[in-house]
Amino acid sequence: MRALEFNDVSFTYKGSGSKALEGVSFAVNKGEFITLLGRNGSGKSTICLMSNGLIPHALPGALEGAVRIFGQEVRERSVAEFSKSVGIVFQEPESQLFCMSVEEEVAFGPENLAVPREEIGDRVEWALELVGMKGFNDRSPFSLSGGEKQRVAIAAALSMRPEMLVLDEPAYALDPVGRFELYSVLKELKQKHGMTVVLAERDPEEAVAFSDRLLLLEDGKIAGVGATRNVLRDPQKLSSLGIAPPQLSELAALLNSRLPGESFSFLSVEEAERTLSEDFFAQGRARRA
Amino acid sequence: MTVFVDLYTDADTFLHRLDPRVKIVAVVLLSLLALIIGNLVHLLVLLAFVLLLLALGRATLSKTVFALKFVFRIMVMIVVLWPIFDPSGTPVLAELGPVKITEPAIWKGVAMAVRVCCLATVWYILMFTTSQRDLVRGLVKLGLRFDFGLALAIALRFIPTFGVTVESITDAQRARGLELDKGAPLRRSKNYVAVLVPTIVSALRTADMLSLALQSRAYGARPDRTYLRDLKMRWTDALALAVVVTIFAIPAIAKYLLDASL
Numbered sequence: 001m002r003a004l005e006f007n008d009v010s011f012t013y014k015g016s017g018s019k020a021l022e023g024v025s026f027a028v029n030k031g032e033f034i035t036l037l038g039r040n041g042s043g044k045s046t047i048c049l050m051s052n053g054l055i056p057h058a059l060p061g062a063l064e065g066a067v068r069i070f071g072q073e074v075r076e077r078s079v080a081e082f083s084k085s086v087g088i089v090f091q092e093p094e095s096q097l098f099c100m101s102v103e104e105e106v107a108f109g110p111e112n113l114a115v116p117r118e119e120i121g122d123r124v125e126w127a128l129e130l131v132g133m134k135g136f137n138d139r140s141p142f143s144l145s146g147g148e149k150q151r152v153a154i155a156a157a158l159s160m161r162p163e164m165l166v167l168d169e170p171a172y173a174l175d176p177v178g179r180f181e182l183y184s185v186l187k188e189l190k191q192k193h194g195m196t197v198v199l200a201e202r203d204p205e206e207a208v209a210f211s212d213r214l215l216l217l218e219d220g221k222i223a224g225v226g227a228t229r230n231v232l233r234d235p236q237k238l239s240s241l242g243i244a245p246p247q248l249s250e251l252a253a254l255l256n257s258r259l260p261g262e263s264f265s266f267l268s269v270e271e272a273e274r275t276l277s278e279d280f281f282a283q284g285r286a287r288r289a
Numbered sequence: 290m291t292v293f294v295d296l297y298t299d300a301d302t303f304l305h306r307l308d309p310r311v312k313i314v315a316v317v318l319l320s321l322l323a324l325i326i327g328n329l330v331h332l333l334v335l336l337a338f339v340l341l342l343l344a345l346g347r348a349t350l351s352k353t354v355f356a357l358k359f360v361f362r363i364m365v366m367i368v369v370l371w372p373i374f375d376p377s378g379t380p381v382l383a384e385l386g387p388v389k390i391t392e393p394a395i396w397k398g399v400a401m402a403v404r405v406c407c408l409a410t411v412w413y414i415l416m417f418t419t420s421q422r423d424l425v426r427g428l429v430k431l432g433l434r435f436d437f438g439l440a441l442a443i444a445l446r447f448i449p450t451f452g453v454t455v456e457s458i459t460d461a462q463r464a465r466g467l468e469l470d471k472g473a474p475l476r477r478s479k480n481y482v483a484v485l486v487p488t489i490v491s492a493l494r495t496a497d498m499l500s501l502a503l504q505s506r507a508y509g510a511r512p513d514r515t516y517l518r519d520l521k522m523r524w525t526d527a528l529a530l531a532v533v534v535t536i537f538a539i540p541a542i543a544k545y546l547l548d549a550s551l
């Protein structure tokens with residue numbers, strides 16, 4: 001069973017004249033980290049909102065094709081039911097936290113699911129620890145920084161013990177420090193917990209280091225999909241879709257074009273450093289010697 | 290622009306630790322008491338008790354004055370206006386055309402002012418010793434429907450956010466040349482529309498997002514929702530409740546069963 005499956009999906013928001021998604025087909029395997037990339041209005045949020053049933057249940061419109069979430073057709077279950085298996089984090093930090101303390105915020109989901117009290121306490125501590133917000137229990141969400149708010153939002157989703165986490169441009173409103181903290185959490189979710197993650201991004205800079213696959217969107221259609229490394233080999237394609245290619249893939253492309261025979265590709269600074277010092281500079285030294 | 294100030298003052302006093310349910314019930318009973326009692330001396334005794342509570346909660350003077358400033362003004366108005374509009378009783382101290390100032394009316398005015406002071410202070414004590422979170426929790430535990438409690442909590446929680454929105458919209462409109470503090474009152478209030486409309490649009494957007502966030506976190510999934518934190522009555526809470534009920538019951542019984550005038 002796939003975590004998420006879109007089969008020739010088209011969607012038009014109620015009252016809108018044009019299709020927000022058109023003929024979209026893709027699947028996400030369990031344990032996979034997939035990043036959706038696309039410029040403004042390309043359909044990232046629409047896919048995210050469909051991944052836990054908010055579309056079409058809360059945001060109506062004309063839905064064609066089949067969306068299956070852990071095998072369940074999206075139209076046949078309520079958002080509350082999907083919320084047990086899918087956690088979602090939105091772009092705006094301010095409007096997704098509504099409790100008067102961090103602890104209540106993280107406990108809210110499991111409380112609604114009638115999880116026993118002791119277990120809620122354990123889950124809250126576990127989730128806050130995971131996102132690096134341990135000890136913030138009694139703080140008001142309003143008083144937190146943007147990065148802290150988004151990490152609380154992640155903890156609030158994780159405390160429901162979902163199998164899949166969907167994040168819609170979670171770093172959008174964050175400063176560099178906030179971004180760094182957020183991506184560290186996502187990286188840990190992928191590497192330590194093997195969480196299934198769907199991440200929507202306009203800027204792939206940080207996310208490529210731990211994304212298994214990239215899915216490129218343009219005007220509601222899929223413009224490309226593949227393993228992160230393969231997609232990044234063509235930085236020009238990303239640019240043509242309005243996505244700024246990661247600096248490292250531009251560097252790799254530049255090196256490859258100047259050095260015939262090389263085919264570098266870097267997903268992280270560490271990888272670039274390792275490859276270049278071991279492989280490239282070592283060869284250069286050998287040649288000079 | 291200060292839209293709202295949370296009156297809660299963090300401290301570790303007996304009143305702060307008291308179960309919010311006990312505090313809510315106590316405040317309601319003491320308010321009723323202030324309404325039942327009409328006699329000035331008795332009202333002053335009640336006021337003394339209330340001020341004692343204020344001290345017990347270690348209220349800071351500046352915040353208390355800030356919170357009750359408005360009430361002081363009303364008290365002065367009552368003391369001044371009551372005798373002018375109440376011509377009953379004797380002796381008449383002064384007569385000016387249709388206006389008759391009598392001695393009992395003066396005392397009634399003072400008593401009414403003391404009553405208002407008692408009421409306001411009692412509620413102020415509740416607000417400054419109880420965090421909004423405990424207040425909502427107490428109300429829900431006392432039988433308020435969970436969704437109403439949640440709505441109240443969200444409203445309280447978003448007041449500061451809303452204040453920030455108003456502020457940034459005001460700044461943005463000012464930067465575009467909108468003059469909010471100049472011109473005749475009518476013109477000025479017209480200019481505020483330029484702040485009001487974007488504020489409402491932004492509030493509606495936030496409400497839409499909130500509704501998505503609530504649904505995504507299984508809001509309303511089950512009728513038998515659990516709660517991480519429960520309120521527990523300790524013996525001190527029970528004792529405090531007993532004391533307040535007694536303080537309320539004695540005058541209430543005296544008045545309604547024994548027909549004493551208070």
Ligand SMILES: Nc1ncnc2c1ncn2[C@@H]1O[C@H](COP(=O)(O)OP(=O)(O)OP(=O)(O)O)[C@@H](O)[C@H]1O
Pocket residue numbers: 013014015016019020038039040041042043044045046047059202
């Ligand atoms: N509630 C709505 N009602 C009508 N049309 C909508 C609604 N939400 C989005 N759309 C339209 O659907 C299309 C896809 O929008 P979507 O929000 O999915 O894009 P996105 O990739 O998330 O963009 P962004 O980067 O701005 O968040 C756009 O043309 C947008 O105008």
Ligand SMILES: [Mg+2]
Pocket residue numbers: 044045046168169
């Ligand atoms: Mg979007």
